[in-house]
Amino acid sequence: GQSLEQPSEVTAVEGAIVQINCTYQTSGFYGLSWYQQHDGGAPTFLSYNALDGLEETGRFSSFLSRSDSYGYLLLQELQMKDSASYFCAVYNQGGKLIFGQGTELSVKP
């Protein structure tokens, strides 16, 4: 089967750093993606890791360890607009993209 686990909610203050973890079980792993979704909006792509290590894009970084079936999304210098739901998602061998249940991030002033 396929499953992804991530925390249901995280709270942090403006300017802080927050890490959202994701563990997964899937057949034929091809990569881990992260998506952001604001209330009422469509999910938008943030990052993708196919290989082990850290990928950095501005204030956001994503990490993958394939041997541990684990990844995380790191958000730095948090802003109020970062309050949203964050989903990890994995590609399996057939190209299907499966999402986790999402982590609701609340950024407080």
Next chain:
Amino acid sequence: GAGVSQSPSNKVTEKGKDVELRCDPISGHTALYWYRQSLGQGLEFLIYFQGNSAPDKSGLPSDRFSAERTGGSVSTLTIQRTQQEDSAVYLCASSSSYGVSGNTIYFGEGSWLTVV
């Protein structure tokens, strides 16, 4: 078009009626996905089309749900004999490929379905 287009954006239907939801992917995108999202929940995979290959229908929750993709472009998700538990946002997404390259998938704004 510039992005993934879905219609209708909102649909209220009576229990037992059939509904059709349409998705127009980004031009040239070979992969097309349908997901369902209930209020405050994650994205539930429904079906995946890739080029001319047979679709992956493993996520369809019952035989009341079906989808087709005509000419490798527009897709229609059909829900027959709708039930109240079908109320959700139905999201369509497309991408140019999968795997290591061209990994980004682009979502439409969704079709909000309410069954009363």
